[in-house]
Amino acid sequence: MPNPPTIKEIARKLNLSASTVSRALHNHPRIGLKTRLQVQALARELQYEPNQTAIFFQQKKTFTLGIVLPELSEAFFSAAISGIEDTANKSNYMVLLGQSHDDATREEKIVGIMKNHRVDGLLVSLAKNTVNYAHFEMLRKYNIPVVFFDRIPDMQHIHYVAANMESGTVQAVALLLQQGHRVIGMINGPEKLIASRQRTTGYRTAMQQQRLKYDATLNLPTDLTREGTRQAMQQLLSHKRKVTAIVAFNDYVSQDAVQYALEQGLQINKDICFVSYANLPLSSYMAFPPMASVEQYPYQQGQQATAILLDILSGKLPQDDYQQLTIDSRLVMAPGR
Amino acid sequence: MPNPPTIKEIARKLNLSASTVSRALHNHPRIGLKTRLQVQALARELQYEPNQTAIFFQQKKTFTLGIVLPELSEAFFSAAISGIEDTANKSNYMVLLGQSHDDATREEKIVGIMKNHRVDGLLVSLAKNTVNYAHFEMLRKYNIPVVFFDRIPDMQHIHYVAANMESGTVQAVALLLQQGHRVIGMINGPEKLIASRQRTTGYRTAMQQQRLKYDATLNLPTDLTREGTRQAMQQLLSHKRKVTAIVAFNDYVSQDAVQYALEQGLQINKDICFVSYANLPLSSYMAFPPMASVEQYPYQQGQQATAILLDILSGKLPQDDYQQLTIDSRLVMAPGR
DNA sequence: TTGTACGCGTTATCAG
DNA sequence: CTGATAACGCGTACAA
Numbered sequence: 001m002p003n004p005p006t007i008k009e010i011a012r013k014l015n016l017s018a019s020t021v022s023r024a025l026h027n028h029p030r031i032g033l034k035t036r037l038q039v040q041a042l043a044r045e046l047q048y049e050p051n052q053t054a055i056f057f058q059q060k061k062t063f064t065l066g067i068v069l070p071e072l073s074e075a076f077f078s079a080a081i082s083g084i085e086d087t088a089n090k091s092n093y094m095v096l097l098g099q100s101h102d103d104a105t106r107e108e109k110i111v112g113i114m115k116n117h118r119v120d121g122l123l124v125s126l127a128k129n130t131v132n133y134a135h136f137e138m139l140r141k142y143n144i145p146v147v148f149f150d151r152i153p154d155m156q157h158i159h160y161v162a163a164n165m166e167s168g169t170v171q172a173v174a175l176l177l178q179q180g181h182r183v184i185g186m187i188n189g190p191e192k193l194i195a196s197r198q199r200t201t202g203y204r205t206a207m208q209q210q211r212l213k214y215d216a217t218l219n220l221p222t223d224l225t226r227e228g229t230r231q232a233m234q235q236l237l238s239h240k241r242k243v244t245a246i247v248a249f250n251d252y253v254s255q256d257a258v259q260y261a262l263e264q265g266l267q268i269n270k271d272i273c274f275v276s277y278a279n280l281p282l283s284s285y286m287a288f289p290p291m292a293s294v295e296q297y298p299y300q301q302g303q304q305a306t307a308i309l310l311d312i313l314s315g316k317l318p319q320d321d322y323q324q325l326t327i328d329s330r331l332v333m334a335p336g337r
Numbered sequence: 338m339p340n341p342p343t344i345k346e347i348a349r350k351l352n353l354s355a356s357t358v359s360r361a362l363h364n365h366p367r368i369g370l371k372t373r374l375q376v377q378a379l380a381r382e383l384q385y386e387p388n389q390t391a392i393f394f395q396q397k398k399t400f401t402l403g404i405v406l407p408e409l410s411e412a413f414f415s416a417a418i419s420g421i422e423d424t425a426n427k428s429n430y431m432v433l434l435g436q437s438h439d440d441a442t443r444e445e446k447i448v449g450i451m452k453n454h455r456v457d458g459l460l461v462s463l464a465k466n467t468v469n470y471a472h473f474e475m476l477r478k479y480n481i482p483v484v485f486f487d488r489i490p491d492m493q494h495i496h497y498v499a500a501n502m503e504s505g506t507v508q509a510v511a512l513l514l515q516q517g518h519r520v521i522g523m524i525n526g527p528e529k530l531i532a533s534r535q536r537t538t539g540y541r542t543a544m545q546q547q548r549l550k551y552d553a554t555l556n557l558p559t560d561l562t563r564e565g566t567r568q569a570m571q572q573l574l575s576h577k578r579k580v581t582a583i584v585a586f587n588d589y590v591s592q593d594a595v596q597y598a599l600e601q602g603l604q605i606n607k608d609i610c611f612v613s614y615a616n617l618p619l620s621s622y623m624a625f626p627p628m629a630s631v632e633q634y635p636y637q638q639g640q641q642a643t644a645i646l647l648d649i650l651s652g653k654l655p656q657d658d659y660q661q662l663t664i665d666s667r668l669v670m671a672p673g674r
Numbered sequence: 675t676t677g678t679a680c681g682c683g684t685t686a687t688c689a690g
Numbered sequence: 691c692t693g694a695t696a697a698c699g700c701g702t703a704c705a706a
Contacts, residue, residue: 016692016693020693049452051394052454055685072409073416078410085434095434097418098422098431117389117401359699359701367676387699
């Protein structure tokens with residue numbers, strides 16, 4: 001009998017019924033003190049552990065959350081998952097992982113498998129090229145709640161947590177203005193992304209706050225490829241007004257932009273300054289870290305998204321009371337070198 | 338009936354027995370063609386999906402692997418987990434995640450929970466301060482196989498995959514010698530770590546291959562803290578022989594060492610060269626990337642460890658045929674800037 | 675070719 | 691206070 005002991009086994013050895021044992025182990029009030037102690041003693045002796053798979057099955061609940069995200073090797077997501085895990089663990093939930101590697105097909109498959117594994121809920125950050133949301137709609141039928149975070153779909157009735165890029169952008173541009181920059185370029189993302197539009201809004205707002213005119217030709221949408229960045233840089237550097245500072249869409253874009261500037265013989269932080277949005281750990285090992293960076297609080301996003309999901313699962317929050325939570329991004333200065 | 342359809346339901350609607358339906362769905366050979374098609378048609382129509390939790394329970398198998406590792410925000414581990422996931426997914430296994438955050442207590446708890454969740458097997462990379470292995474020994478009783486990777490325990494009868502630091506170290510030192518360096522410092526780790534001893538052996542070997550004398554005073558063990566690194570640097574820079582190159586234990590150590598050198602007014606790659614072992618993505622955004630880096634193949638380690646575990650689970654490999662696999666590390670040149 | 679019966683481990687309901 | 695029984699969904703040995 002290398003098989004783990006069961007409740008039945010204990011019952012048999014004690015000439016009790018399985019139900020009594022079960023109750024005794026749960027400290028059910030109306031169980032005789034001595035039977036209870038007896039049972040618990042034997043349980044300890046046999047090193048009894050309840051068979052979770054049986055419980056999951058019986059309770060139709062697995063205490064497992066499915067996490068679907070693009071890439072753990074992106075620092076943003078590995079931070080986010082820690083927030084998720086920590087929050088989930090506190091409520092005795094475990095975490096089932098699936099990386100989409102930014103592939104919509106793979107994402108779809110993962111969601112399907114997780115549904116079959118009967119995860120209690122899902123936390124999702126979309127793959128870049130996900131355009132079809134059928135696999136998420138489908139989950140409603142199975143009563144599996146989903147909370148999206150960071151990369152959220154363009155849908156109405158969903159729960160989500162995401163960073164609001166506007167606040168950080170306002171602060172970023174304001175900082176540059178305060179430092180005397182007047183012609184500020186922005187390498188932005190695709191216009192269909194909310195995050196791009198928020199950056200634009202932030203940019204305008206900061207300018208207006210200083211009663212300065214917003215110049216749309218300085219705010220360039222790109223496809224976020226390296227080539228796109230280089231073209232944008234070329235355009236900005238040959239702008240009729242002399243651009244002295246640049247807000248880059250993210251750290252990867254920033255790196256490419258910096259490199260282009262260097263190739264053009266510009267001196268970073270002298271001829272031209274960069275501000276970016278944090279993806280990479282903004283630490284001492286970056287060659288030319290942006291002078292400041294807009295923090296998006298991945299750990300907190302993970303935490304909050306999980307908290308919402310857990311509230312739904314515990315019934316504290318009705319499924320259809322859609323939580324749409326926005327975390328204000330914030331400008332953080334680079335530590336001096 | 339928002340409840341998902343079951344095999345019984347299909348049976349009832351078709352006036353069949355549940356077992357027939359079950360068999361039909363599995364394409365059991367001796368089921369009438371037309372019943373089979375009938376069943377499969379209705380199953381599709383009802384969007385039947387087998388209840389995995391029931392299957393898990395019944396088969397005593399969850400098709401889930403538990404992953405216990407210190408920190409996903411370390412690039413090494415996020416790469417490793419991709420190897421794990423990809424390999425696991427190919428065999429229809431899912432991945433249950435637990436980060437120990439380098440805390441032995443937490444590691445222990447995670448292992449316990451995963452055992453209760455009846456994971457089929459475990460992939461583990463130890464927390465730094467794990468000294469007690471009882472929670473792993475315990476798993477034998479439950480017949481849950483464990484494969485360790487990278488940070489492996491000092492135990493006899495275990496499966497593991499780990500990088501061998503010797504090969505890469507030989508190559509690193511050989512490179513430096515070839516470039517004319519004669520006095521090479523090594524900032525090593527605690528002597529009780531296998532990985533430190535392998536570095537020492539590699540260093541000696543490379544020297545001997547060139548018929549050069551190995552000078553132990555150039556190979557300094559440290560505790561891998563920043564302060565430890567700085568002390569080692571101080572010692573090396575004031576060595577009676579002039580140190581012109583340094584092999585650092587890892588990228589974090591390397592960063593600290595470089596910083597110290599800069600503070601001393603040295604020029605990197607001119608007065609002094611660095612070679613390191615890859616933790617950080619060796620890309621263009623490092624300020625002073627080592628000129629070369631010893632690659633430890635995290636993705637492959639994850640792959641191989643998972644492959645071994647799956648072989649054990651499928652019975653291809655006997656539990657007690659202990660696989661102890663070593664992946665040779667290899668020197669990789671830094672891309673030109 | 676199909677049906678019956680059973681078991682997996684646990685909890686809940688109902689009875690005593 | 692405790693026991694018997696059913697139920698969760700599925701697969702499978704045994705019957706027919």
